[in-house]
Amino acid sequence: MSRSNTNRSAEAVAVDQMLVERTAVARLPTRHGEFVAHVYRSRTDGTEHMALVKGELRGRENVLVRLHSECLTGDILGSLRCDCGEQLERALAMIAQAGQGVVIYLRGHEGRGIGLTHKIRAYQLQDQGRDTVDANLELGLPVDSRNYDAALAILADLGIDSVRLMSNNPRKVDALEAGGFRVTERIPLLIRPNPENFNYLLTKQQRLGHCLNLEDDLVVLDRVDSA
Ligand SMILES: [Zn+2]
Numbered sequence: 001m002s003r004s005n006t007n008r009s010a011e012a013v014a015v016d017q018m019l020v021e022r023t024a025v026a027r028l029p030t031r032h033g034e035f036v037a038h039v040y041r042s043r044t045d046g047t048e049h050m051a052l053v054k055g056e057l058r059g060r061e062n063v064l065v066r067l068h069s070e071c072l073t074g075d076i077l078g079s080l081r082c083d084c085g086e087q088l089e090r091a092l093a094m095i096a097q098a099g100q101g102v103v104i105y106l107r108g109h110e111g112r113g114i115g116l117t118h119k120i121r122a123y124q125l126q127d128q129g130r131d132t133v134d135a136n137l138e139l140g141l142p143v144d145s146r147n148y149d150a151a152l153a154i155l156a157d158l159g160i161d162s163v164r165l166m167s168n169n170p171r172k173v174d175a176l177e178a179g180g181f182r183v184t185e186r187i188p189l190l191i192r193p194n195p196e197n198f199n200y201l202l203t204k205q206q207r208l209g210h211c212l213n214l215e216d217d218l219v220v221l222d223r224v225d226s227a
Contacts, residue, residue, distance in 0.1 A: 015179045019043060019153040028052065032089075032096040040154050047108045051154050052092070055100030058159030062184050064101030066091035066166045067151045067175075069109030072116060080196035081123060087189040091166045094187075102158065104151050112136070113145035131203040144208070148175035155181060168210045186211075 020040040028037040038051040057063050068075075068091065074084030088103070095101030111119025114136060122135035136143050152175070155163070163176060164185040173183050188211060193201050204210040 015152045015156045016149070017153050017156045020049070020150050020157065022157060023048070030092065032092040035095075038154075038158070040150070040157070042150050045108070047150070049107055049150055049154065050105045051158060052103045052105065053158065054095045054098075054102070057100060057102060060100065060160070061162045062164050063160045063162065064091075064095050064098050064166060064187075065155070065160070065163045066095075066101075066103045066189075067148060067172050068103055068105050069112070069146060070105065070107045072110060073119075080194050082197055082200060083189075083191040083193075086191040087166075090189050090191070094166060102155075102160070104154050106146075106148075106151055109146050112143070113147070114139070114141045126200070131207070132200050133203055133207045144171070146171075148172065148179075152176070152179040152181070155179075168204075168212055170209055170211065188213075 020042055022038055023041045024037075024039040026037055028035045033054070035052045035054050038053060040049045040051065041047070042049070066088070068088050069084070071079075071082060071084035073079035074082045074086075075088055076085075078085060091103055095103065110116050111122060114122070118136075118139055118141055121139055122130075122132065122141075125135035125138055126132060130138060133143050155161075155176075156179075160181075162182045162184055164187055165173060165176065165183050166187045166189050167173070168188055168190070170186075173186055176183050190213060193214065198214075201210075201212055202214055205212040205214050
C-alpha cells in the first residue's frame with residue numbers, strides 16, 4: 001500500500017500552482033457558520049473543486065485543513081456504508097470552532113477515484129462478501145487512484161504552507177509532505193462505526209493503513225448489534 005508513497009515523500013516535488021485556476025469566490029453561510037467558497041477549475045481535466053475557507057489563512061501557521069474526497073452517497077445521501085459524511089461534518093465543525101481553516105472538496109474522487117458507477121458495482125460485490133479492496137481489484141480497477149495535485153495547487157494558491165491535517169489517511173500526509181507542505185499535526189477524524197460500515201472501516205485500517213483504532217470500537221459495535 002504505502003511503499004511507493006513512502007518513497008515519494010522522501011523526494012521534494014514542486015507544486016504546479018498553474019494546475020488550477022480560481023474561477024469564482026463568494027461568501028457561503030452554512031449551518032457551521034460563514035465560510036468563503038473558492039471554486040477552482042483544473043486546467044488539465046476541467047474538474048471543478050471547492051475550497052471552503054474560514055478566516056484569513058495566507059501566511060498563517062498550522063492551518064486546519066481537510067482534503068475531502070467527494071462521496072455522493074456519504075456526503076449527500078447519508079449512506080451508512082462509509083464514514084465520509086460524518087468526517088466532512090466534523091471537519092467543518094472543527095474549523096468553525098477554531099475560526100480558521102479550509103476544507104478542500106475534491107471532485108472526481110468518488111470511490112477512491114473509480115467513479116460512481118464503479119463504486120456502486122463495488123458495493124454489490126461487497127454485499128457478496130468481498131472487501132472494499134478486493135471489490136475494486138475484481139472490477140479490474142486500482143485500489144486507490146486519487147490524485148492530490150489539484151489540492152496541493154489550491155493550498156499553494158491560498159498561501160498556506162503549514163498544515164494541521166484532519167484525516168485518518170497517511171497517504172494524504174505523504175502527498176502534502178511530498179509537495180513541500182509542513183504537516184505539523186495529523187488530527188484523527190474518528191467516527192463511531194455502525195454495523196453497515198464496520199467491515200469497510202476495518203479493511204481501511206488493515207489493508208489501506210488508515211489510523212482508525214477500531215479495536216476500541218469492537219465493544220461499541222457489539223452494543224450496536226445487540227441493541
Ligand atoms: Zn464515502
